[in-house]
Amino acid sequence: MKEEQEQWLEDILHSAQGKAPVSPNPALLEAIQTQLKQEPYLQLTKSNWTKNWIAAAAIVLGLLNVFAFQQILSNNYSSENTSAPSTNYESLISDYNLYE
Amino acid sequence: MHTSSKDLLAAVSHGDDVAFQQLYERFSAKVYSTALSYAQQEQEAEEITQDVFVNIFRKAHQFKGKSAVSTWIYRITVNASLNHIQSKKRRFFWQPLEQIPEPSNFHHPGISLENKENATLLYAAIKTLPDRQKTAFILSFIEDLPRQEVADIMETSLKSIEALLQRSKKNLRDQLKKWHPNRGKKKK
Secondary structure (H helix, E strand, C coil), rough: HHHHHHHHHHHHHHHCCCCCCCCCCCHHHHHHHHHHCHHHHHHHHHHHHHHHHHHHHHHHHHHHHHHHHHHHHHHHHHHHHHHCHHHHHHHHHCCCCCCC | CCHHHHHHHHHHHHCHHHHHHHHHHHHHHHHHEEEEHHHCCCHHHHHHHHHHHHHHHHHHHHCCCCCCHHHHHHHHHHHHHHHHHEEEEEEHHCCCHHHHHCCCCCCCCCCCCHHHHHHHHHHHHHCCHHHHHHHHHHHHHCCCCHHHHHHHHHHHHHHHHHHHHHHHHHHHHHHHHHHHCCCCCCCC
């Protein structure tokens, strides 16, 4: 009795195997193409614009960083130049210490 | 000339309409058949098929070629089908009981007459399975895909697919016995 129930269950579990292939309504492709023509191009264009703006902003920021870095380097260089003669001033001052 | 699915998808990513049509002709029956197993209604299966191909067109540029194109398309189909079922459940959650349609006895158009009654019971039982068991069972036993491809589609191991299939079969058997406790038993 149990064997027969098992067979019945097995028959059900395998009842969909070997089914014939099915296809959607032939008009579906046209419906999809219509939907694609109606909206996604706008979204794609919008997303490209966003990407372009992000890229442009990144380039501007990069250039600003390079410019700022160059400024810092040149400032350091010029401050080194001005600090160099300070020893000469010290010696000059010490030369005028007449009462030491 | 036979163009590979990867080449077709690459052309689709550049907006090629002819390539899109060829890809549709190659995969629409598989997508529709899988969607039909989930939705169990022809009109809803067509809606899912439409969603899938719109997504294929939109996301073609995201395909990295790490898997087969068919695996990628099946993955989109499974996700679209599960999302469709979820949104349908949410829609009906807010409706009064009398407006919720009765679960119909689904007759798959591709199933032979001799298997029709059994298959209707099978599809009704499939509806009660949890999502991952449902997917493993549909892809393996309804769509007849190789286990490795099912594992690739579900992004899991072969071992866990086997475990999911065992659990799904057990749950289906239990459900069928619950619905028809005396079926398949000899009458005294």
